[in-house]
Every structure is written in C-alpha cells, then in structure tokens.
Amino acid sequence: MKIVLVDDHNIILDSLGMLLKSLSIVSEIKTFNEPQKALQYIQVEELDLLITDYNMPEMNGCSLAVNVRKMKPNLPILMLTISDDFQTIKDAFNAGIKGFVMKKANRSELQSAIEAVGAGKRYYSEGVMKELLNPDNGMADVLMMEEEMPSLTAREIEIIELIGKEMSSIEIAEKLFLSPATVEKHRHNIIKKLGVKNVIGIVKYAYQHNLITP
Structure with a gap:
C-alpha cells in the first residue's frame, strides 16, 4: 500500500x-x-x-x-x-x-x-x-x-457545495464551464444517490456529513 x-x-x-x-x-x-x-x-x-x-x-x-x-x-x-x-x-x-x-x-x-x-x-x-x-x-x-456514504464523484461533491451556496443550475454551469443540462443531470444523480427528494434534502445531507459547512 x-x-x-x-x-x-x-x-x-x-x-x-x-x-x-x-x-x-x-x-x-x-x-x-x-x-x-x-x-x-x-x-x-x-x-x-x-x-x-x-x-x-x-x-x-x-x-x-x-x-x-x-x-x-x-x-x-x-x-x-x-x-x-x-x-x-x-x-x-x-x-x-x-x-x-x-x-x-x-x-x-x-x-x-x-x-x-x-x-x-x-x-x-x-x-x-x-x-x-x-x-x-x-x-x-x-x-x-452501517450506513455507508454514497459513492459521490468529485464533481458531484463540487456541485453539492455550490448548491449549498444557493447557486442556480445556470450559475453552477457558468462557474464550472458546463452546460445547464449537464448540471441538471448531476443534480438528478445526486438526489438519487442520496435518497432525498429535492435540493433541500441535498443541503441537509451535505451539512450532516460535513460536505459543506455553515
């Protein structure tokens, strides 16, 4: 190792x-x-x-x-x-x-x-x-x-951080040089992986697991 x-x-x-x-x-x-x-x-x-x-x-x-x-x-x-x-x-x-x-x-x-x-x-x-x-x-x-952390990619964690800063998909797309459609796809995948219903659920999960801080 x-x-x-x-x-x-x-x-x-x-x-x-x-x-x-x-x-x-x-x-x-x-x-x-x-x-x-x-x-x-x-x-x-x-x-x-x-x-x-x-x-x-x-x-x-x-x-x-x-x-x-x-x-x-x-x-x-x-x-x-x-x-x-x-x-x-x-x-x-x-x-x-x-x-x-x-x-x-x-x-x-x-x-x-x-x-x-x-x-x-x-x-x-x-x-x-x-x-x-x-x-x-x-x-x-x-x-x-034994609840394991879902397998989030580095890009997904980056998008979660920006969601936590109340940025829209368009704003996130501009910052990361992605298309809004790509950001929306990432957002959908994040919601699915975390087992939450919406952006509020993403932010709540992220705070609980220290992916973003107050």
Whole structure:
C-alpha cells in the first residue's frame, strides 16, 4: 500500500513513519507535517490510504478529511490520535473517516486497522467502539446500521457545495464551464444517490456529513 501520513509533530511523524515502513503491507510512505502540503500531494498522486492526526494548528484531521474527500471521495482515511472524546469520534465519523485508532495502539492493532480501512471497511479501536455504542451518545443506531456514504464523484461533491451556496443550475454551469443540462443531470444523480427528494434534502445531507459547512 502507498500511504500518506500527516502529523504536525515531527518526532511522532518520524517514529510513526519508521513503524509504517516496517509493515509488510506498506510499499511506500510519504509524511507531511503540514496538512495543506499533504492536500497538494494527494491531489496529484495516486495512493491507497491517508492516515492523519486530529489536533493540528493549521487544519485538524476532520477538516483535512473533508477536503480530501472533495478531491478523492473514495480514498480511505484512518485517524490516529491521542484524543478519544466522543465529539472528536463523532466528527471523524461524520467526516467520512473509516477508522479511528489511538496512538497508544500496538503494532498489531495498527496493521489490522490499516488492512481493514484500506479494504474499504470500518475499524474502531475498543475504547472508541465503547463510546460509539454508548446509548447516551445517540450513535449506536447509526453504527449498527452501517450506513455507508454514497459513492459521490468529485464533481458531484463540487456541485453539492455550490448548491449549498444557493447557486442556480445556470450559475453552477457558468462557474464550472458546463452546460445547464449537464448540471441538471448531476443534480438528478445526486438526489438519487442520496435518497432525498429535492435540493433541500441535498443541503441537509451535505451539512450532516460535513460536505459543506455553515
């Protein structure tokens, strides 16, 4: 697997990078201490997995995940962090992050998480799973249903963002250099994929899954 690792602490970045390189499933590892530089790399390179920290000053891991999914919706993302509070876990879940593992995890668990998330499955460490299944948190039903994010294309996510800005099909067409008919076709496909009835449904879904922000 070709993996990108993002963490703003260089000593952690170096040690994790060395650990990842030692795993038989990893063929190449590229490390970044700045999320913005990682985004630039991800945009032009083909890779199999993104592993990111959560707490970073420039852009946190969830924001990074949202930006990555706009460019490459199907790229698996694993969050590796010291933070196990429920809000962080929920934000990661809603940002489309497939796995959540603590930095105290051992080598075996890290490899299991990489294998699972790289294969398109979800992976949550034991402590994280307990938080998700806690009835008081309201996430148990969502998790048990295993509701997967519909397979949206980068263009569809781009159009969803513009719909969220209250732009009409004609305005979107002009901005993206498309015909209004093409935009309408994308809009129809988005409604079908998301299982909603209209533009309001698109916007509501997009806010819930951090595709657009208030």
